Amino acid sequence: xxxxxxxxxxxxxxxxxxxxxxxxxxxxxxxxxxxxxxxxxxxxxxxxxxxxxxxxxxxxxxxxxxxxxxxxxxxxxxxxxxxxxxxxxxxxxxxxxxxxxxxxxxxxxxxxxxxxxxxxxxxxxxxxxxxxxxxxxxxxxxxxxxxxxxxxxxxxxxxxxxxxxxxxxxxxxxxxxxxxxxxxxxxxxxxxxxxxxxxxxxxxxxxxxxxxxxxxxxxxxxxxxxxxxxxxxxxxxxxxxxxxxxxxxxxxxxxxxxxxxxxxxxxxxxxxxxxxxxxxxxxxxxxxxxxxxxxxxxxxxxxxxxxxxxxxxxxxxxxxxxxxxxxxxxxxxxxxxxxxxxxxxxxxxxxxxxxxxxxxxxxxxxxxxxxxxxxxxxxxxxxxxxxxxxxxxxxxxxxxxxxxxxxxxxxxxxxxxxxxxxxxxxxxxxxxxxxxxxxxxxxxxxxxxxxxxxxxxxxxxxxxxxxxxxxxxxxxxxxxxxxxxxxxxxxxxxxxxxxxxxxxxxxxxxxxxxxxxxxxxxxxxxxxxxxxxxxxxxxxxxxxxxxxxxxxxxxxxxxxxxxxxxxxxxxxxxxxxxxxxxxxxxxxxxxx
Amino acid sequence: xxxxxxxxxxxxxxxxxxxxxxxxxxxxxxxxxxxxxxxxxxxxxxxxxxxxxxxxxxxxxxxxxxxxxxxxxxxxxxxxxxxxxxxxxxxxxxxxxxxxxxxxxxxxxxxxxxxxxxxxxxxxxxxxxxxxxxxxxxxxxxxxxxxxxxxxxxxxxxxxxxxxxxxxxxxxxxxxxxxxxxxxxxxxxxxxxxxxxxxxxxxxxxxxxxxxxxxxxxxxxxxxxx
Numbered sequence: 001x002x003x004x005x006x007x008x009x010x011x012x013x014x015x016x017x018x019x020x021x022x023x024x025x026x027x028x029x030x031x032x033x034x035x036x037x038x039x040x041x042x043x044x045x046x047x048x049x050x051x052x053x054x055x056x057x058x059x060x061x062x063x064x065x066x067x068x069x070x071x072x073x074x075x076x077x078x079x080x081x082x083x084x085x086x087x088x089x090x091x092x093x094x095x096x097x098x099x100x101x102x103x104x105x106x107x108x109x110x111x112x113x114x115x116x117x118x119x120x121x122x123x124x125x126x127x128x129x130x131x132x133x134x135x136x137x138x139x140x141x142x143x144x145x146x147x148x149x150x151x152x153x154x155x156x157x158x159x160x161x162x163x164x165x166x167x168x169x170x171x172x173x174x175x176x177x178x179x180x181x182x183x184x185x186x187x188x189x190x191x192x193x194x195x196x197x198x199x200x201x202x203x204x205x206x207x208x209x210x211x212x213x214x215x216x217x218x219x220x221x222x223x224x225x226x227x228x229x230x231x232x233x234x235x236x237x238x239x240x241x242x243x244x245x246x247x248x249x250x251x252x253x254x255x256x257x258x259x260x261x262x263x264x265x266x267x268x269x270x271x272x273x274x275x276x277x278x279x280x281x282x283x284x285x286x287x288x289x290x291x292x293x294x295x296x297x298x299x300x301x302x303x304x305x306x307x308x309x310x311x312x313x314x315x316x317x318x319x320x321x322x323x324x325x326x327x328x329x330x331x332x333x334x335x336x337x338x339x340x341x342x343x344x345x346x347x348x349x350x351x352x353x354x355x356x357x358x359x360x361x362x363x364x365x366x367x368x369x370x371x372x373x374x375x376x377x378x379x380x381x382x383x384x385x386x387x388x389x390x391x392x393x394x395x396x397x398x399x400x401x402x403x404x405x406x407x408x409x410x411x412x413x414x415x416x417x418x419x420x421x422x423x424x425x426x427x428x429x430x431x432x433x434x435x436x437x438x439x440x441x442x443x444x445x446x447x448x449x450x451x452x453x454x455x456x457x458x459x460x461x462x463x464x465x466x467x468x469x470x471x472x473x474x475x476x477x478x479x480x481x482x483x484x485x486x487x488x489x490x491x492x493x494x495x496x497x498x499x500x501x502x503x504x505x506x507x508x509x510x511x512x513x514x515x516x517x518x519x520x521x522x523x524x525x526x527x528x529x530x531x532x533x534x535x536x537x538x539x540x541x542x543x544x545x546x547x548x549x550x551x552x553x554x555x556x557x558x559x560x561x562x563x564x565x566x567x568x569x570x571x572x573x574x575x576x577x578x579x580x581x582x583x584x585x586x587x588x589x590x591x592x
Numbered sequence: 593x594x595x596x597x598x599x600x601x602x603x604x605x606x607x608x609x610x611x612x613x614x615x616x617x618x619x620x621x622x623x624x625x626x627x628x629x630x631x632x633x634x635x636x637x638x639x640x641x642x643x644x645x646x647x648x649x650x651x652x653x654x655x656x657x658x659x660x661x662x663x664x665x666x667x668x669x670x671x672x673x674x675x676x677x678x679x680x681x682x683x684x685x686x687x688x689x690x691x692x693x694x695x696x697x698x699x700x701x702x703x704x705x706x707x708x709x710x711x712x713x714x715x716x717x718x719x720x721x722x723x724x725x726x727x728x729x730x731x732x733x734x735x736x737x738x739x740x741x742x743x744x745x746x747x748x749x750x751x752x753x754x755x756x757x758x759x760x761x762x763x764x765x766x767x768x769x770x771x772x773x774x775x776x777x778x779x780x781x782x783x784x785x786x787x788x789x790x791x792x793x794x795x796x797x798x799x800x801x802x803x804x805x806x807x808x809x810x811x812x813x814x815x816x817x818x
Contacts, residue, residue: 035732354816
């Protein structure tokens, strides 16, 4: 008696046939199960006793299906060649756990396969098949929805994006003491159209102002688009080519609309790969303009003498982590090193490196799939050992996903390292040209003017320092030292501080005081941060209170993000320095 | 030259020729099947350092198998790479033998050639045994292996064993090894297109496309420094 197949399984099989191309079919038929790819995978290295992590084993999950339905031997004698069909939604769920949860699509096994089997490419295709029938991790669904509907993968609203650019423009002006230092929006006929990762807007706006500073000092004719500014693309992770094409086209179309000459993509591995390499294929567009990574742009600025850098400003020992998408799928590995050596004094290479580097563990959209966090962090031991062996204090990378992935690994394995990007180092090393010398005859007048200006700056600084005046902030953390530190920093900026050392106390104070902002730790004895968050969001009295999660245990994020509640207004990883805390609090409270 | 039995003559000639024709037809069908799938194209401008081109990528990719230093997997597992080399040299020798014996028997009177064949085929036999042990004892290998993987390996190893004894081509001392070797060769030719052994048919394709893409994207030829 033939088994009944679920509608989703039926669709997956049918759509598999439509997705096959020569490269994929070649990869599906050519594997000889030699096992040479096994040690190439960081999941295998971290789980040596679990053969289900072996790339060939993971690949076989789709290969079985292909052989059963599209290959001759598998149709006739399936058991002989390991061909097997799929019937139930549970089997599809199991396939999901493999292709999303046990692989970051890093492509390391592909370059280590003697037969040239590109497993990562058809792993992505399998993800796409599952997504097409609605089977995917919750995080992938949420992010894809945001990117389809709002136009960027973090659901940043246009007004928030523009506000952040304005705010960063002000920071630039202040830092450069130059009124002309602005972030131009939608400027037509610009030489450079700069696109970014929404993570920069939400969690790391400093990278925007750093890039802006560099463009400004270089005298570049540049702009940022008001739409189509998100160069990241969740289609790469979800395997959804339609989403991939749509997102890429938004970026290309906007550049063409404002007649930009060159698209510069900020430091983001998957964004660079999606926009620069895969986007034209997904969108079916032939691109008539230049596209490059901001790494290349910054390097050229230095080479062409448009900016000067002083590497002695970056003396802490650094190492460089190659993003898989940059290095293994786009050949971008020499330029970042060349740039890095120009802006730091102490660089140590990581082993292996370039196209052979190991994944940060956050690739393939893994950061958005909290259900797989434990196994992801376990696989991070490979990266942790690699990092530790360098002896460096700072890891530099050209990818936002890698920043988050590496931060998780560093915290989990207590490596005590920092992660930064090239743009931050270049900005720090940037030599700001001195202003024109004032002629002697005008000295007296200039001195008076200077004094007035200094007074204005001081007044501005006092005003800025007290930017949180009157704001009530509840700090929830079980560690007294943290409460004291956060409290002191925020109080110095004018805030009124309330403190809670456990969950129950936090809920009580939140109910009675209705603070403007709650900073919430996740790991606490008794009622943890997840439960506090749920209680606050479920109570009509407190559901609108602004909450910023501040945690040293990122693996607990699922306590928050797995809940069907409106998301917190902010998120920070511990340790948090003074500037970051104040910047983020200001951002959440919308105080420029 | 010693007279051979009709049975051996049939195995050496008619049987082989039919099996070869069958294999050629099935292989042709297989290649046609493969090329009927549309090849994916890259629209984007090339990336990577100057000097990395699709052509270089393809050549590098094809040559990859002869460069054990090129991939981490072969660098780290050099002993397995050596086994791979011995095994495949044995395959080439045993196939060549199936042409030399029926069509150029005089060559097999050369003792040096006999020694060369026996060393290469004997080495492949030993590697075959080692591979069977590895496939059946290493956890991950067992996990990924299908009946076809075991059978193909066993078939080739047994084939090497009989080829080893068939090399001297001395039917006057007994035809068993020769007859079994040629029947196994014929079976091998018929079975191969349906088994994993046909991987060598796909190798040029997978390596071509992977190399082309990696060359276009500036990854191949691989750069290793530091």
